[in-house]
Amino acid sequence: MKSFFIQRLEGLLLLGLGLMIFKLYVSGHLTKLIAPKMVPYALAALFAFLVISLLRMKKQKQGLHNCECESHREPSPAMKVLKYSLFFIPIILGFILTDFTLSGEVLAKRGMVQQQTPLVSSYDAGKHVNSEKISVTDDNYFEVLDDLLNNLDTIEGKEIELSGFIYREDSFKEKQMAIARLSMSCCVVDATLYGYMVNGNVKNMKTNDWYTITGTLKKGVYKGEAVPVIDLKESKKIKAPEEAYLYENVEIIQ
Known part of the structure; x- marks a missing residue:
C-alpha cells in the first residue's frame, strides 16, 4: 500500500510539473524565466513529464498485487518531505505567482x-x-x-x-x-x-x-x-x- 501511494504521488508530481510548464507557456510567462532559445527544451520536458507520469500511474496499477520481497532501508520521513518538496513547491509557485520579474x-x-x-x-x-x-x-x-x-x-x-x-x-x-x-x-x-x-x-x-x-x-x-x-x-x-x-x-x- 505504501508503494502504491508513493508511485501515485510521483506520477501526480510529474503531471503537475508538466501542467505548470504548459500554464507558463500559454500565459506568456515562460520567457520571463528562461530565454526563448530554451523554450523548445522546456516543451520537450513538458512532454517527457506527461509521458513518465502516465507510465508511473500505469505501473502502480499493474503492480498492486506484486509482492515486494526485497528488503531495503526506508528513508526517514523528514528526507521524504524534503525530497518531494523540491517538486511540490515550484509547482505551487508556478501556478499562483503572476509577477516573475526580479525585485x-x-x-x-x-x-x-x-x-x-x-x-x-x-x-x-x-x-x-x-x-x-x-x-x-x-x-x-x-x-x-x-x-x-x-x-x-x-x-x-x-x-x-x-x-x-x-x-x-x-x-x-x-x-x-x-x-x-x-x-x-x-x-x-x-x-x-x-x-x-x-x-x-x-x-x-x-x-x-x-x-x-x-x-x-x-x-x-x-x-x-x-x-x-x-x-x-x-x-x-x-x-x-x-x-x-x-x-x-x-x-x-x-
Missing part, C-alpha cells in the same frame, strides 16, 4: 554590469558614436553600449535616447539614478543588469517605473570604472514592454 532589492545587490567581454561580432564597431543622435533599441542595445565604452573620450555632448526601467542603489545621490535593462542568456538565474548612469532632476522618477529619456552624454565614473553618463534633458513615462528582458546578446559578447 529591486535583488537587483541592487547584483549591481550594474558595464565592461563586457572582448568583442567578437563583425558589426561595424564605432558607427553609433559617429551619429548625431544615438537611438538605443532592443536590437542595438549592446552594440551601442560597446561603442560608448570603447570611445568614452569622444562621446562628450552627443545626444542619446533610450528606454528602460529606473534603477537605484543606496550609494546613489538624490540627483542620480540609472536607466537599465535586464539581459538573459539562459534563465532568470543568470539575468544581468546593464544600464547607464543618469544625472539630473530625477527625484520624482520612481524606481522600477519605465521611461523613455533623452539626454547628452559625458564621461563619468561608476564604482571606480569609467562609464558613459547621461545628463537628463527630457523624460516620458511609458508602459513596461511585454518582453522586459533583452535576449541573445551573443552577437556582441560570448
Whole structure:
C-alpha cells in the first residue's frame, strides 16, 4: 500500500510539473524565466513529464498485487518531505505567482554590469558614436553600449535616447539614478543588469517605473570604472514592454 501511494504521488508530481510548464507557456510567462532559445527544451520536458507520469500511474496499477520481497532501508520521513518538496513547491509557485520579474532589492545587490567581454561580432564597431543622435533599441542595445565604452573620450555632448526601467542603489545621490535593462542568456538565474548612469532632476522618477529619456552624454565614473553618463534633458513615462528582458546578446559578447 505504501508503494502504491508513493508511485501515485510521483506520477501526480510529474503531471503537475508538466501542467505548470504548459500554464507558463500559454500565459506568456515562460520567457520571463528562461530565454526563448530554451523554450523548445522546456516543451520537450513538458512532454517527457506527461509521458513518465502516465507510465508511473500505469505501473502502480499493474503492480498492486506484486509482492515486494526485497528488503531495503526506508528513508526517514523528514528526507521524504524534503525530497518531494523540491517538486511540490515550484509547482505551487508556478501556478499562483503572476509577477516573475526580479525585485529591486535583488537587483541592487547584483549591481550594474558595464565592461563586457572582448568583442567578437563583425558589426561595424564605432558607427553609433559617429551619429548625431544615438537611438538605443532592443536590437542595438549592446552594440551601442560597446561603442560608448570603447570611445568614452569622444562621446562628450552627443545626444542619446533610450528606454528602460529606473534603477537605484543606496550609494546613489538624490540627483542620480540609472536607466537599465535586464539581459538573459539562459534563465532568470543568470539575468544581468546593464544600464547607464543618469544625472539630473530625477527625484520624482520612481524606481522600477519605465521611461523613455533623452539626454547628452559625458564621461563619468561608476564604482571606480569609467562609464558613459547621461545628463537628463527630457523624460516620458511609458508602459513596461511585454518582453522586459533583452535576449541573445551573443552577437556582441560570448
